[in-house]
Amino acid sequence: MLPSLLASMPMDNDWISFDVPSLIENFWSATFDGLTFGSIYALVALGYTLVYGVLNLINFAHSEVFIMGCFGVWFTLSALNFGPSAPHLGFWAIVGNLILALVVGMIVSALTAVIVERVAYRPLRRRNAPRLAFLITAIGVSFSIQYLLYLWRGPSPERALTMFHPTPIFDVFGTIIDSQQIVIVVAAVIMMIVIDLFISRSRTGRGIRAVAQDPDTATLMGVNKERIIMTTFIIGGILAGAAALFYTMKIPSGVQYNGGFILGIKAFAAAVLGGIGNVRGALVGGLLLGLIGNYGQILLGNSQWTDVVAFLVLVLVLILRPQGVLGSSLGRSKA
Protein backbone atom coordinates (compact mmCIF):
# COMPACT_ATOMS: atom_id res chain seq x y z
CA MET A 1 0.00 0.00 0.00
CA LEU A 2 2.57 2.51 1.13
CA PRO A 3 5.10 1.89 -1.64
CA SER A 4 2.46 2.17 -4.34
CA LEU A 5 1.19 5.40 -2.80
CA LEU A 6 4.70 6.78 -2.78
CA ALA A 7 5.23 5.71 -6.34
CA SER A 8 2.17 7.63 -7.44
CA MET A 9 3.40 10.81 -5.76
CA PRO A 10 5.79 13.12 -7.56
CA MET A 11 9.42 12.86 -6.47
CA ASP A 12 11.03 15.78 -4.70
CA ASN A 13 12.95 16.81 -7.76
CA ASP A 14 10.15 16.64 -10.31
CA TRP A 15 7.21 18.29 -8.57
CA ILE A 16 7.47 20.87 -11.28
CA SER A 17 8.14 20.08 -14.91
CA PHE A 18 7.49 21.86 -18.16
CA ASP A 19 5.66 19.91 -20.79
CA VAL A 20 6.25 22.14 -23.80
CA PRO A 21 5.30 19.55 -26.45
CA SER A 22 1.96 19.06 -24.75
CA LEU A 23 1.33 22.80 -24.73
CA ILE A 24 2.14 23.03 -28.42
CA GLU A 25 -0.01 20.05 -29.22
CA ASN A 26 -2.98 21.33 -27.19
CA PHE A 27 -2.45 25.02 -27.83
CA TRP A 28 -5.66 25.67 -29.72
CA SER A 29 -7.93 23.64 -27.51
CA ALA A 30 -6.41 25.39 -24.48
CA THR A 31 -7.02 28.71 -26.21
CA PHE A 32 -10.68 28.07 -26.99
CA ASP A 33 -11.38 26.66 -23.58
CA GLY A 34 -9.51 29.53 -21.95
CA LEU A 35 -11.61 32.03 -23.88
CA THR A 36 -14.77 30.25 -22.70
CA PHE A 37 -13.78 30.45 -19.05
CA GLY A 38 -12.46 33.96 -19.63
CA SER A 39 -15.87 35.10 -20.92
CA ILE A 40 -17.48 33.88 -17.72
CA TYR A 41 -14.85 35.66 -15.59
CA ALA A 42 -15.39 38.80 -17.64
CA LEU A 43 -19.15 38.89 -17.06
CA VAL A 44 -18.67 38.57 -13.31
CA ALA A 45 -15.73 41.00 -13.38
CA LEU A 46 -18.01 43.70 -14.79
CA GLY A 47 -20.08 43.64 -11.62
CA TYR A 48 -16.99 44.31 -9.50
CA THR A 49 -15.76 47.00 -11.83
CA LEU A 50 -19.04 48.92 -12.14
CA VAL A 51 -19.70 49.01 -8.40
CA TYR A 52 -16.08 49.96 -7.75
CA GLY A 53 -16.41 52.71 -10.35
CA VAL A 54 -19.34 54.45 -8.67
CA LEU A 55 -18.71 53.63 -4.99
CA ASN A 56 -14.97 52.90 -4.74
CA LEU A 57 -16.07 49.74 -3.01
CA ILE A 58 -14.98 46.18 -3.69
CA ASN A 59 -18.29 44.39 -3.35
CA PHE A 60 -17.04 41.07 -2.00
CA ALA A 61 -20.61 39.84 -1.86
CA HIS A 62 -20.67 39.84 -5.67
CA SER A 63 -19.46 36.22 -5.69
CA GLU A 64 -22.67 35.36 -3.80
CA VAL A 65 -24.73 37.47 -6.20
CA PHE A 66 -23.29 35.13 -8.83
CA ILE A 67 -23.88 31.86 -6.94
CA MET A 68 -27.46 32.88 -6.15
CA GLY A 69 -27.93 33.18 -9.91
CA CYS A 70 -26.53 29.65 -10.27
CA PHE A 71 -29.13 28.37 -7.83
CA GLY A 72 -31.81 30.25 -9.79
CA VAL A 73 -30.63 28.57 -12.99
CA TRP A 74 -30.41 25.16 -11.29
CA PHE A 75 -33.91 25.28 -9.82
CA THR A 76 -35.41 26.46 -13.10
CA LEU A 77 -33.75 23.74 -15.15
CA SER A 78 -34.52 21.06 -12.55
CA ALA A 79 -38.17 22.08 -12.68
CA LEU A 80 -37.97 21.74 -16.44
CA ASN A 81 -36.77 18.13 -16.04
CA PHE A 82 -33.14 18.69 -16.90
CA GLY A 83 -30.88 16.16 -15.18
CA PRO A 84 -27.45 14.56 -15.36
CA SER A 85 -28.03 13.62 -18.98
CA ALA A 86 -29.31 16.13 -21.48
CA PRO A 87 -33.06 15.91 -22.11
CA HIS A 88 -34.34 14.71 -25.44
CA LEU A 89 -35.75 17.94 -26.69
CA GLY A 90 -35.82 19.69 -30.02
CA PHE A 91 -33.41 22.55 -30.72
CA TRP A 92 -35.90 25.33 -30.13
CA ALA A 93 -37.28 23.70 -26.97
CA ILE A 94 -33.76 23.66 -25.51
CA VAL A 95 -33.18 27.27 -26.56
CA GLY A 96 -36.47 28.29 -24.95
CA ASN A 97 -35.69 26.49 -21.71
CA LEU A 98 -32.19 27.95 -21.51
CA ILE A 99 -33.49 31.47 -22.11
CA LEU A 100 -36.00 30.96 -19.32
CA ALA A 101 -33.20 29.77 -17.01
CA LEU A 102 -31.09 32.76 -18.10
CA VAL A 103 -33.86 35.20 -17.25
CA VAL A 104 -34.48 33.58 -13.85
CA GLY A 105 -30.73 33.60 -13.11
CA MET A 106 -30.53 37.28 -14.01
CA ILE A 107 -33.54 38.18 -11.86
CA VAL A 108 -32.30 36.22 -8.84
CA SER A 109 -28.80 37.73 -9.09
CA ALA A 110 -30.09 41.26 -9.65
CA LEU A 111 -32.49 40.94 -6.70
CA THR A 112 -29.68 39.64 -4.50
CA ALA A 113 -27.48 42.57 -5.54
CA VAL A 114 -30.25 45.08 -4.81
CA ILE A 115 -30.99 43.56 -1.40
CA VAL A 116 -27.29 43.57 -0.47
CA GLU A 117 -26.98 47.24 -1.44
CA ARG A 118 -30.16 48.23 0.44
CA VAL A 119 -29.53 46.23 3.58
CA ALA A 120 -25.75 46.47 3.89
CA TYR A 121 -24.26 49.40 2.00
CA ARG A 122 -26.89 52.12 1.88
CA PRO A 123 -27.24 52.44 5.67
CA LEU A 124 -23.46 52.84 5.91
CA ARG A 125 -23.49 55.50 3.21
CA ARG A 126 -26.20 57.44 5.04
CA ARG A 127 -23.97 57.53 8.11
CA ASN A 128 -20.82 58.45 6.19
CA ALA A 129 -19.12 55.31 7.42
CA PRO A 130 -15.37 54.98 6.80
CA ARG A 131 -14.17 52.79 3.94
CA LEU A 132 -13.05 49.94 6.16
CA ALA A 133 -16.59 49.61 7.49
CA PHE A 134 -17.79 49.02 3.91
CA LEU A 135 -15.06 46.47 3.28
CA ILE A 136 -15.77 44.46 6.42
CA THR A 137 -19.50 44.64 5.71
CA ALA A 138 -18.91 43.33 2.19
CA ILE A 139 -16.93 40.37 3.50
CA GLY A 140 -19.54 39.77 6.19
CA VAL A 141 -22.40 39.77 3.69
CA SER A 142 -20.47 37.37 1.47
CA PHE A 143 -20.03 34.84 4.27
CA SER A 144 -23.58 35.32 5.55
CA ILE A 145 -25.08 34.43 2.17
CA GLN A 146 -22.68 31.52 1.74
CA TYR A 147 -23.63 29.94 5.03
CA LEU A 148 -27.33 30.67 4.64
CA LEU A 149 -27.05 28.66 1.43
CA TYR A 150 -25.15 25.97 3.35
CA LEU A 151 -27.88 25.77 5.99
CA TRP A 152 -30.53 25.57 3.31
CA ARG A 153 -28.93 23.25 0.75
CA GLY A 154 -26.19 21.46 2.73
CA PRO A 155 -22.50 21.08 1.93
CA SER A 156 -22.58 18.99 -1.24
CA PRO A 157 -23.01 20.24 -4.79
CA GLU A 158 -26.45 20.14 -6.36
CA ARG A 159 -27.20 17.29 -8.76
CA ALA A 160 -25.33 17.83 -12.02
CA LEU A 161 -27.28 19.27 -14.92
CA THR A 162 -26.47 18.79 -18.57
CA MET A 163 -28.13 21.39 -20.74
CA PHE A 164 -27.13 19.97 -24.11
CA HIS A 165 -24.37 17.82 -25.50
CA PRO A 166 -21.78 20.02 -27.15
CA THR A 167 -21.63 19.30 -30.85
CA PRO A 168 -18.57 20.07 -32.97
CA ILE A 169 -19.05 23.14 -35.11
CA PHE A 170 -15.68 24.27 -36.48
CA ASP A 171 -12.35 22.64 -36.98
CA VAL A 172 -9.54 25.13 -36.40
CA PHE A 173 -5.98 23.86 -36.93
CA GLY A 174 -7.19 20.36 -36.17
CA THR A 175 -8.96 21.41 -32.97
CA ILE A 176 -12.71 21.15 -32.61
CA ILE A 177 -14.65 24.16 -31.41
CA ASP A 178 -17.95 22.94 -30.02
CA SER A 179 -21.36 24.54 -29.81
CA GLN A 180 -21.08 25.12 -26.06
CA GLN A 181 -17.90 27.19 -26.39
CA ILE A 182 -19.46 29.22 -29.17
CA VAL A 183 -22.69 29.86 -27.25
CA ILE A 184 -20.80 31.05 -24.17
CA VAL A 185 -18.22 33.25 -25.88
CA VAL A 186 -20.64 34.82 -28.38
CA ALA A 187 -23.34 35.50 -25.79
CA ALA A 188 -20.85 36.97 -23.32
CA VAL A 189 -19.22 39.21 -25.90
CA ILE A 190 -22.61 40.47 -27.12
CA MET A 191 -23.60 41.32 -23.55
CA MET A 192 -20.32 43.15 -22.95
CA ILE A 193 -20.81 45.20 -26.12
CA VAL A 194 -24.37 46.10 -25.12
CA ILE A 195 -23.20 47.23 -21.68
CA ASP A 196 -20.31 49.19 -23.17
CA LEU A 197 -22.70 51.01 -25.53
CA PHE A 198 -25.19 51.56 -22.73
CA ILE A 199 -22.56 53.21 -20.55
CA SER A 200 -20.98 55.32 -23.26
CA ARG A 201 -24.16 56.37 -25.11
CA SER A 202 -27.28 56.31 -22.96
CA ARG A 203 -28.44 59.04 -20.59
CA THR A 204 -28.31 56.68 -17.60
CA GLY A 205 -24.85 55.58 -18.72
CA ARG A 206 -23.76 59.21 -18.70
CA GLY A 207 -25.17 59.48 -15.19
CA ILE A 208 -23.15 56.43 -14.12
CA ARG A 209 -19.97 57.94 -15.55
CA ALA A 210 -20.69 61.30 -13.91
CA VAL A 211 -21.22 59.72 -10.48
CA ALA A 212 -18.03 57.69 -10.99
CA GLN A 213 -16.02 60.83 -11.71
CA ASP A 214 -17.51 63.25 -9.19
CA PRO A 215 -20.62 62.29 -7.21
CA ASP A 216 -21.29 65.77 -5.77
CA THR A 217 -21.05 67.55 -9.10
CA ALA A 218 -23.20 64.83 -10.69
CA THR A 219 -25.85 65.58 -8.08
CA LEU A 220 -25.63 69.29 -8.92
CA MET A 221 -26.41 68.34 -12.53
CA GLY A 222 -29.66 66.74 -11.40
CA VAL A 223 -28.42 63.15 -11.27
CA ASN A 224 -30.15 61.04 -8.62
CA LYS A 225 -27.07 59.41 -7.16
CA GLU A 226 -28.95 56.79 -5.16
CA ARG A 227 -30.82 55.66 -8.24
CA ILE A 228 -27.58 55.46 -10.25
CA ILE A 229 -26.00 53.32 -7.53
CA MET A 230 -29.02 51.00 -7.56
CA THR A 231 -28.90 50.77 -11.36
CA THR A 232 -25.23 49.84 -11.18
CA PHE A 233 -25.93 47.00 -8.76
CA ILE A 234 -28.77 45.79 -10.99
CA ILE A 235 -26.57 45.75 -14.12
CA GLY A 236 -23.84 43.88 -12.24
CA GLY A 237 -26.45 41.40 -11.00
CA ILE A 238 -27.90 40.83 -14.47
CA LEU A 239 -24.45 40.06 -15.88
CA ALA A 240 -23.64 37.77 -12.95
CA GLY A 241 -26.92 35.95 -13.61
CA ALA A 242 -25.91 35.43 -17.23
CA ALA A 243 -22.51 34.19 -16.09
CA ALA A 244 -24.35 31.79 -13.77
CA LEU A 245 -26.06 30.08 -16.70
CA PHE A 246 -22.83 29.74 -18.68
CA TYR A 247 -20.90 28.54 -15.66
CA THR A 248 -23.49 25.86 -14.91
CA MET A 249 -23.35 24.90 -18.58
CA LYS A 250 -19.57 24.51 -18.39
CA ILE A 251 -19.32 23.01 -14.89
CA PRO A 252 -22.52 20.95 -14.45
CA SER A 253 -21.82 20.14 -10.80
CA GLY A 254 -20.63 23.61 -9.83
CA VAL A 255 -23.79 24.73 -8.04
CA GLN A 256 -22.77 24.64 -4.40
CA TYR A 257 -23.04 26.98 -1.43
CA ASN A 258 -19.42 28.15 -1.71
CA GLY A 259 -19.16 27.74 -5.49
CA GLY A 260 -19.00 31.47 -6.06
CA PHE A 261 -15.99 32.05 -3.87
CA ILE A 262 -13.10 31.04 -6.14
CA LEU A 263 -14.83 32.26 -9.28
CA GLY A 264 -15.52 35.57 -7.53
CA ILE A 265 -11.86 35.98 -6.58
CA LYS A 266 -10.83 35.22 -10.16
CA ALA A 267 -13.35 37.65 -11.60
CA PHE A 268 -12.17 40.31 -9.16
CA ALA A 269 -8.59 39.55 -10.23
CA ALA A 270 -9.69 39.84 -13.87
CA ALA A 271 -11.21 43.26 -13.14
CA VAL A 272 -7.97 44.44 -11.52
CA LEU A 273 -5.87 42.90 -14.29
CA GLY A 274 -7.82 44.78 -16.97
CA GLY A 275 -8.01 47.98 -14.90
CA ILE A 276 -10.61 48.23 -12.16
CA GLY A 277 -13.43 50.60 -13.02
CA ASN A 278 -12.88 50.05 -16.73
CA VAL A 279 -15.63 48.22 -18.62
CA ARG A 280 -13.46 47.04 -21.50
CA GLY A 281 -10.72 46.22 -19.01
CA ALA A 282 -13.04 43.65 -17.43
CA LEU A 283 -13.37 41.89 -20.78
CA VAL A 284 -9.66 41.97 -21.51
CA GLY A 285 -8.76 40.94 -17.96
CA GLY A 286 -11.26 38.07 -17.96
CA LEU A 287 -10.08 36.64 -21.27
CA LEU A 288 -6.41 37.02 -20.32
CA LEU A 289 -6.92 35.29 -17.01
CA GLY A 290 -8.82 32.45 -18.67
CA LEU A 291 -6.12 31.96 -21.30
CA ILE A 292 -3.13 32.23 -18.98
CA GLY A 293 -4.63 29.79 -16.50
CA ASN A 294 -5.29 27.23 -19.19
CA TYR A 295 -1.85 27.52 -20.80
CA GLY A 296 -0.22 27.23 -17.38
CA GLN A 297 -2.23 24.15 -16.53
CA ILE A 298 -1.18 22.34 -19.70
CA LEU A 299 2.43 23.48 -19.58
CA LEU A 300 2.81 22.32 -15.99
CA GLY A 301 0.65 19.24 -16.44
CA ASN A 302 -1.71 19.61 -13.48
CA SER A 303 -4.94 21.55 -13.05
CA GLN A 304 -3.78 22.80 -9.65
CA TRP A 305 -1.36 24.99 -11.56
CA THR A 306 -4.14 26.97 -13.23
CA ASP A 307 -4.56 29.40 -10.37
CA VAL A 308 -0.88 29.53 -9.44
CA VAL A 309 0.04 30.64 -12.93
CA ALA A 310 -2.94 32.96 -13.35
CA PHE A 311 -2.24 34.81 -10.13
CA LEU A 312 1.52 34.96 -10.65
CA VAL A 313 0.88 36.63 -13.97
CA LEU A 314 -1.57 38.97 -12.28
CA VAL A 315 1.08 40.02 -9.79
CA LEU A 316 3.67 40.49 -12.56
CA VAL A 317 1.32 42.58 -14.68
CA LEU A 318 0.44 44.77 -11.71
CA ILE A 319 4.10 45.33 -10.87
CA LEU A 320 4.72 46.53 -14.42
CA ARG A 321 1.40 48.30 -14.84
CA PRO A 322 -0.28 49.00 -11.50
CA GLN A 323 -3.34 50.58 -13.12
CA GLY A 324 -4.10 47.38 -15.04
CA VAL A 325 -3.80 46.57 -18.75
CA LEU A 326 -6.27 49.21 -19.96
CA GLY A 327 -6.02 51.57 -16.98
CA SER A 328 -8.77 52.31 -14.54
CA SER A 329 -11.51 54.77 -15.27
CA LEU A 330 -15.20 54.31 -15.62
CA GLY A 331 -15.42 58.03 -16.26
CA ARG A 332 -13.84 58.20 -19.69
CA SER A 333 -15.91 58.79 -22.79
CA LYS A 334 -14.71 55.44 -24.05
CA ALA A 335 -15.55 53.75 -20.81
Next chain:
Amino acid sequence: MTLLELNNVSVHYGRIQAIKDMSFTVEEGEIVSLIGANGAGKTTTMKTISGLLNPSSGSIRFAGEDITKMKAHIRVVQGISQAPEGRGIFPGMTVMENLDMGAYGRKDRSGMAADIDRVFDLFPRLLERQKQLGGTMSGGEQQMLAIGRALMSNPKLLLLDEPSMGLAPQFIRQIFKIITEINSQGTTVLLVEQNANQALARAHRAFVLETGEITHSGTGKELLANPAIKEAYLGVG
Protein backbone atom coordinates in the same frame (compact mmCIF):
# COMPACT_ATOMS: atom_id res chain seq x y z
CA MET B 1 -40.24 89.29 -5.96
CA THR B 2 -38.07 87.35 -3.54
CA LEU B 3 -36.53 84.37 -5.31
CA LEU B 4 -34.42 82.93 -2.50
CA GLU B 5 -34.84 83.34 1.22
CA LEU B 6 -32.67 81.91 4.00
CA ASN B 7 -34.20 82.11 7.51
CA ASN B 8 -31.90 81.56 10.50
CA VAL B 9 -30.02 78.79 8.73
CA SER B 10 -27.35 76.95 10.71
CA VAL B 11 -25.11 74.24 9.29
CA HIS B 12 -22.87 71.88 11.21
CA TYR B 13 -20.04 69.58 10.17
CA GLY B 14 -20.23 67.09 12.99
CA ARG B 15 -19.91 69.29 16.07
CA ILE B 16 -18.40 72.23 14.27
CA GLN B 17 -20.84 74.96 13.35
CA ALA B 18 -19.95 76.36 9.93
CA ILE B 19 -22.95 78.67 9.48
CA LYS B 20 -24.63 80.50 12.35
CA ASP B 21 -28.24 81.67 12.08
CA MET B 22 -27.81 83.10 8.63
CA SER B 23 -30.64 85.04 7.04
CA PHE B 24 -30.66 86.85 3.70
CA THR B 25 -32.71 87.15 0.55
CA VAL B 26 -32.01 87.26 -3.15
CA GLU B 27 -34.53 89.16 -5.26
CA GLU B 28 -35.42 88.12 -8.77
CA GLY B 29 -33.14 89.71 -11.37
CA GLU B 30 -30.33 90.60 -8.96
CA ILE B 31 -26.67 89.81 -8.79
CA VAL B 32 -25.89 89.22 -5.12
CA SER B 33 -22.33 88.67 -3.92
CA LEU B 34 -21.17 86.93 -0.78
CA ILE B 35 -17.60 87.86 0.02
CA GLY B 36 -15.36 86.55 2.74
CA ALA B 37 -12.02 84.99 3.55
CA ASN B 38 -11.14 81.31 3.37
CA GLY B 39 -13.18 79.32 5.86
CA ALA B 40 -15.79 82.05 6.36
CA GLY B 41 -18.53 79.64 5.23
CA LYS B 42 -19.04 80.78 1.65
CA THR B 43 -18.93 77.34 0.04
CA THR B 44 -20.96 75.85 2.89
CA THR B 45 -23.65 78.43 2.21
CA MET B 46 -23.69 77.54 -1.49
CA LYS B 47 -23.84 73.80 -0.83
CA THR B 48 -26.70 74.34 1.61
CA ILE B 49 -28.68 76.28 -1.00
CA SER B 50 -28.04 73.68 -3.71
CA GLY B 51 -28.88 70.87 -1.29
CA LEU B 52 -25.54 69.04 -0.99
CA LEU B 53 -25.60 69.94 2.71
CA ASN B 54 -28.59 69.95 5.04
CA PRO B 55 -29.10 72.75 7.56
CA SER B 56 -29.27 71.70 11.21
CA SER B 57 -31.87 74.42 11.79
CA GLY B 58 -33.61 77.17 9.90
CA SER B 59 -35.40 77.10 6.57
CA ILE B 60 -34.81 77.89 2.91
CA ARG B 61 -37.51 79.09 0.55
CA PHE B 62 -37.17 79.25 -3.20
CA ALA B 63 -39.72 80.91 -5.50
CA GLY B 64 -42.23 80.89 -2.63
CA GLU B 65 -41.77 77.19 -1.82
CA ASP B 66 -40.08 75.66 1.23
CA ILE B 67 -37.18 73.62 -0.13
CA THR B 68 -35.37 72.94 3.17
CA LYS B 69 -35.88 69.18 2.84
CA MET B 70 -35.86 68.95 -0.96
CA LYS B 71 -33.20 66.63 -2.46
CA ALA B 72 -30.38 68.31 -4.35
CA HIS B 73 -31.10 66.68 -7.73
CA ILE B 74 -34.70 67.90 -7.58
CA ARG B 75 -33.66 71.46 -6.75
CA VAL B 76 -31.88 71.53 -10.12
CA VAL B 77 -35.14 70.80 -11.92
CA GLN B 78 -36.87 73.45 -9.78
CA GLY B 79 -34.41 76.05 -11.08
CA ILE B 80 -31.35 76.20 -8.82
CA SER B 81 -28.10 75.48 -10.65
CA GLN B 82 -24.63 75.60 -9.19
CA ALA B 83 -21.22 75.87 -10.79
CA PRO B 84 -19.23 74.32 -7.95
CA GLU B 85 -16.01 75.51 -6.37
CA GLY B 86 -13.06 74.16 -8.36
CA ARG B 87 -15.37 73.98 -11.42
CA GLY B 88 -16.22 70.28 -11.14
CA ILE B 89 -15.60 69.54 -14.79
CA PHE B 90 -15.93 65.85 -15.64
CA PRO B 91 -12.38 65.33 -16.91
CA GLY B 92 -13.14 62.20 -18.93
CA MET B 93 -16.11 63.71 -20.77
CA THR B 94 -15.95 65.97 -23.79
CA VAL B 95 -17.07 69.60 -23.62
CA MET B 96 -20.32 68.62 -25.32
CA GLU B 97 -20.92 65.74 -22.90
CA ASN B 98 -20.25 68.05 -19.98
CA LEU B 99 -22.84 70.49 -21.34
CA ASP B 100 -25.29 67.62 -21.85
CA MET B 101 -24.78 66.67 -18.20
CA GLY B 102 -26.00 70.15 -17.26
CA ALA B 103 -29.33 69.32 -18.94
CA TYR B 104 -29.55 65.86 -17.34
CA GLY B 105 -32.91 66.47 -15.67
CA ARG B 106 -34.53 67.99 -18.77
CA LYS B 107 -36.69 66.44 -21.43
CA ASP B 108 -37.70 69.48 -23.55
CA ARG B 109 -35.43 69.05 -26.56
CA SER B 110 -36.25 72.39 -28.20
CA GLY B 111 -35.53 74.28 -24.96
CA MET B 112 -32.24 72.41 -24.60
CA ALA B 113 -31.25 73.29 -28.18
CA ALA B 114 -32.01 76.96 -27.48
CA ASP B 115 -29.92 76.86 -24.32
CA ILE B 116 -26.96 75.25 -26.02
CA ASP B 117 -27.08 78.06 -28.61
CA ARG B 118 -27.16 80.58 -25.77
CA VAL B 119 -24.14 78.97 -24.11
CA PHE B 120 -22.15 78.91 -27.36
CA ASP B 121 -23.13 82.56 -27.90
CA LEU B 122 -21.76 83.51 -24.49
CA PHE B 123 -18.69 81.27 -24.80
CA PRO B 124 -17.66 80.87 -28.47
CA ARG B 125 -14.56 79.05 -27.21
CA LEU B 126 -16.72 76.14 -26.07
CA LEU B 127 -18.18 75.80 -29.56
CA GLU B 128 -14.64 75.42 -30.97
CA ARG B 129 -13.69 72.91 -28.29
CA GLN B 130 -16.85 70.77 -28.34
CA LYS B 131 -15.02 67.48 -28.80
CA GLN B 132 -12.12 68.17 -26.47
CA LEU B 133 -11.97 66.31 -23.16
CA GLY B 134 -12.90 68.57 -20.24
CA GLY B 135 -9.80 67.59 -18.29
CA THR B 136 -7.44 68.84 -21.01
CA MET B 137 -8.70 72.44 -21.06
CA SER B 138 -7.12 75.45 -19.36
CA GLY B 139 -8.47 76.79 -16.08
CA GLY B 140 -10.24 79.68 -17.77
CA GLU B 141 -11.85 77.43 -20.36
CA GLN B 142 -12.95 75.03 -17.63
CA GLN B 143 -14.57 77.91 -15.77
CA MET B 144 -16.45 78.90 -18.92
CA LEU B 145 -17.55 75.30 -19.28
CA ALA B 146 -18.66 75.14 -15.64
CA ILE B 147 -20.81 78.26 -16.04
CA GLY B 148 -22.13 77.16 -19.43
CA ARG B 149 -22.99 73.74 -18.04
CA ALA B 150 -24.81 75.31 -15.09
CA LEU B 151 -26.88 77.34 -17.58
CA MET B 152 -27.93 74.18 -19.43
CA SER B 153 -30.61 73.47 -16.83
CA ASN B 154 -32.10 76.89 -17.68
CA PRO B 155 -31.98 77.98 -14.03
CA LYS B 156 -33.90 80.77 -12.36
CA LEU B 157 -31.03 81.10 -9.89
CA LEU B 158 -27.41 80.58 -10.86
CA LEU B 159 -25.00 79.86 -7.99
CA LEU B 160 -21.35 80.60 -8.76
CA ASP B 161 -18.76 79.47 -6.24
CA GLU B 162 -15.53 81.42 -6.75
CA PRO B 163 -15.62 81.73 -10.54
CA SER B 164 -12.36 83.74 -10.51
CA MET B 165 -10.36 81.18 -8.54
CA GLY B 166 -6.98 80.48 -10.12
CA LEU B 167 -7.60 82.58 -13.23
CA ALA B 168 -5.36 85.15 -14.88
CA PRO B 169 -6.53 88.80 -14.48
CA GLN B 170 -7.74 89.19 -18.08
CA PHE B 171 -9.82 86.01 -17.71
CA ILE B 172 -11.29 87.28 -14.44
CA ARG B 173 -12.50 90.49 -16.10
CA GLN B 174 -13.96 88.49 -19.00
CA ILE B 175 -15.76 86.04 -16.69
CA PHE B 176 -17.34 88.87 -14.67
CA LYS B 177 -18.42 90.61 -17.85
CA ILE B 178 -20.16 87.45 -18.95
CA ILE B 179 -21.79 87.04 -15.54
CA THR B 180 -23.29 90.51 -15.92
CA GLU B 181 -24.49 89.55 -19.40
CA ILE B 182 -26.11 86.35 -18.15
CA ASN B 183 -27.85 88.40 -15.49
CA SER B 184 -29.09 90.95 -18.01
CA GLN B 185 -30.63 88.07 -19.98
CA GLY B 186 -32.86 87.43 -16.96
CA THR B 187 -31.01 84.92 -14.75
CA THR B 188 -30.64 85.79 -11.08
CA VAL B 189 -27.08 85.26 -9.84
CA LEU B 190 -25.74 84.51 -6.37
CA LEU B 191 -21.99 84.75 -6.35
CA VAL B 192 -19.40 83.78 -3.79
CA GLU B 193 -15.96 85.37 -4.11
CA GLN B 194 -12.65 86.11 -2.48
CA ASN B 195 -11.96 88.55 -5.31
CA ALA B 196 -14.04 91.23 -3.62
CA ASN B 197 -13.25 94.03 -6.02
CA GLN B 198 -14.96 92.58 -9.07
CA ALA B 199 -17.63 90.83 -7.02
CA LEU B 200 -18.73 94.06 -5.36
CA ALA B 201 -18.45 96.19 -8.49
CA ARG B 202 -20.74 93.83 -10.42
CA ALA B 203 -23.26 93.17 -7.62
CA HIS B 204 -26.57 94.88 -6.95
CA ARG B 205 -26.28 93.88 -3.31
CA ALA B 206 -23.62 92.12 -1.29
CA PHE B 207 -22.97 90.51 2.07
CA VAL B 208 -19.73 90.05 3.96
CA LEU B 209 -19.31 86.70 5.66
CA GLU B 210 -17.01 86.17 8.66
CA THR B 211 -16.76 82.85 10.51
CA GLY B 212 -20.23 81.76 9.49
CA GLU B 213 -22.05 85.01 10.11
CA ILE B 214 -23.05 88.00 7.98
CA THR B 215 -21.22 91.03 9.33
CA HIS B 216 -21.91 93.66 6.67
CA SER B 217 -24.55 94.14 4.02
CA GLY B 218 -25.47 96.80 1.50
CA THR B 219 -25.31 97.60 -2.17
CA GLY B 220 -22.14 96.65 -3.98
CA LYS B 221 -21.12 100.29 -4.18
CA GLU B 222 -21.72 100.92 -0.47
CA LEU B 223 -19.54 98.02 0.52
CA LEU B 224 -16.84 99.03 -1.96
CA ALA B 225 -16.72 102.42 -0.24
CA ASN B 226 -16.74 101.03 3.30
CA PRO B 227 -13.29 101.61 4.86
CA ALA B 228 -13.37 98.48 7.04
CA ILE B 229 -14.12 96.32 4.00
CA LYS B 230 -11.52 98.12 1.92
CA GLU B 231 -8.92 97.28 4.46
CA ALA B 232 -9.94 93.68 5.02
CA TYR B 233 -10.89 92.54 1.52
CA LEU B 234 -9.71 95.00 -1.11
CA GLY B 235 -6.07 95.16 -0.15
CA VAL B 236 -6.05 98.92 0.35
CA GLY B 237 -5.57 100.71 3.66
